[in-house]
Each structure stands twice: as structure tokens, then as C-alpha cells.
Amino acid sequence: MNCIIIEDQLPAQRILKRYIDEIGTLKLIGTYSNALQALDTINSQKIDLLFLDIHLPKLSGIDFLKTLPNSPYVILTTAFSDYALESYEFNVIDYLLKPFSFERFVKAVSKVSSLQTIPDKEELDEDIFIKTGYEYLRISLADVYYIKSDADYTEIHLTDKKHLSSETLKNWEEKLAQQKFLRVHKSYLVNTCKITKLVGNQIYLDNQKTIPIGRAYKEGLISKYSN
Structure with a gap:
């Protein structure tokens, strides 16, 4: 360096x-x-x-x-x-x-x-169902990049699309606690398998998208990858 x-x-x-x-x-x-x-x-x-x-x-x-x-x-x-x-x-x-x-x-x-270089890049192989309106859609966790809170619903951002869910971000955080998803901001839950690097207060994903790191979450996120 x-x-x-x-x-x-x-x-x-x-x-x-x-x-x-x-x-x-x-x-x-x-x-x-x-x-x-x-x-x-x-x-x-x-x-x-x-x-x-x-x-x-x-x-x-x-x-x-x-x-x-x-x-x-x-x-x-x-x-x-x-x-x-x-x-x-x-x-x-x-x-x-x-x-x-x-x-x-x-x-x-x-x-x-x-x-x-963020380690731990193994993919997830579990599928889940999400409720969108009156439907339940089956999605693979490996395709989920991040989940974003937006008013009274959450956005599930996948490889090439997004779905709306009536579940709160807190519910998603609890549901995915044993998976490789991490709360990095009051409005974002990220799939850590998709992270390529951290720069300043930004997380870079392998699809070239960036999401913010909340001030309250930054030290914990850095500690996770520096032990």
C-alpha cells in the first residue's frame, strides 16, 4: 500500500x-x-x-x-x-x-x-417467500443485494429488479439474523456476500451500486472485517 x-x-x-x-x-x-x-x-x-x-x-x-x-x-x-x-x-x-x-x-x-478486499464471499442458497400485496413470491437470498426501508414498506433489491414488502426492516433484520445480512444504516440491511469494499461512509457492492453506512453502525462494521 x-x-x-x-x-x-x-x-x-x-x-x-x-x-x-x-x-x-x-x-x-x-x-x-x-x-x-x-x-x-x-x-x-x-x-x-x-x-x-x-x-x-x-x-x-x-x-x-x-x-x-x-x-x-x-x-x-x-x-x-x-x-x-x-x-x-x-x-x-x-x-x-x-x-x-x-x-x-x-x-x-x-x-x-x-x-x-472484503472476505467471506460464499453465496447463500436459501429461498424465502415475501408478501407483496396479496401475493407471496419466492426469491433466492443469493439474489438479494440489500433491503431498504421506505415509509410503511421495504424494498427488496435483487440482481435485476426490486419488490415491495409490507414487512418492516426490523422484521427482516430478525428474520435474516442467521444469514449473511447486516444492518449498516437505519434504513439499510445489506447482503454481506455482495460487498466488495468499504470507502469512507459508503459500501460498494459487486453490481457497482453503493449504499451508505450509518454513523452508529460504522465502527461495528469495520470491527467485523478487521478481527
Whole structure:
């Protein structure tokens, strides 16, 4: 993975460089003392991971993230925990409190590696019946991409069509609890077999569709794929 460091303290820069060199799976593209210096590199090269301090000159790390429409994965490195909750609104994978050990660094980087290619892609082979109006339709769970709540009904999104159901999203969540469906938003239940990657607050499915990740569900979703 290509990575960059944005850190204004030289001792912290040296530690990060040493850890990056030791881990072996990272390629350091550049080191910068403030966020503005890194903009050209982020915009012109493929950067997979950003090690970002929060307290920086000119522009804070959090404010810098607000300027990036599509940021790389981010691991925050800071001596302050005050911004942990706010940071998860962005593409932040982990929050390293200084001073952190090499073992803690490796754990954070491993989260990024696990999210680049989501595992567990086996297909479901169970069929279910859904009530649509006065009819009961048989569908295969393997064809379901996600279920979306919409007012008084839910939308069952399949490979090439969608059906309306009078059941609530909560009912679907309970019914599919033993299957590979996961609540990722107050309005979405997703088939995890269809997930290809997570980027920021978006889930990318293998049909090129995206669905949002709710703030309350993001940490649990990341933990599921980073253990």
C-alpha cells in the first residue's frame, strides 16, 4: 500500500518511518509537516493510506479531511483523544494515541488491509417467500443485494429488479439474523456476500451500486472485517 505521513513533529515522523519500514507491506511516498504540502501528492498519485496528525500548523488534520471529497484510508496519530468521535465521520480506520507501540501500529494497518478486499464471499442458497400485496413470491437470498426501508414498506433489491414488502426492516433484520445480512444504516440491511469494499461512509457492492453506512453502525462494521 502507498502511504504518506502528515506530521509536524520530527520524533513522531521518525517513529512512523521506522514502523512503516519494519512492517514491509507499506511504501512511503512522502512525509509532510503540514497538510497543505501533501495536497499535490494526494491529488496526483494513488495513495492508499494516510497517517495524519490532528494538531498541525495552518490547517488541522480534521479540517483537512473536510476538504477531501475522496480521501485515502486514514489512521490518525495524535496525543489527544477529544476528536475520536468526530473523526469517524470521515474515512478514518483507526485512532492511534501517542505514544503507541509497534504492535498497536500493526493492528491499525491490518484493519486497512482487511478492508481492501472484503472476505467471506460464499453465496447463500436459501429461498424465502415475501408478501407483496396479496401475493407471496419466492426469491433466492443469493439474489438479494440489500433491503431498504421506505415509509410503511421495504424494498427488496435483487440482481435485476426490486419488490415491495409490507414487512418492516426490523422484521427482516430478525428474520435474516442467521444469514449473511447486516444492518449498516437505519434504513439499510445489506447482503454481506455482495460487498466488495468499504470507502469512507459508503459500501460498494459487486453490481457497482453503493449504499451508505450509518454513523452508529460504522465502527461495528469495520470491527467485523478487521478481527
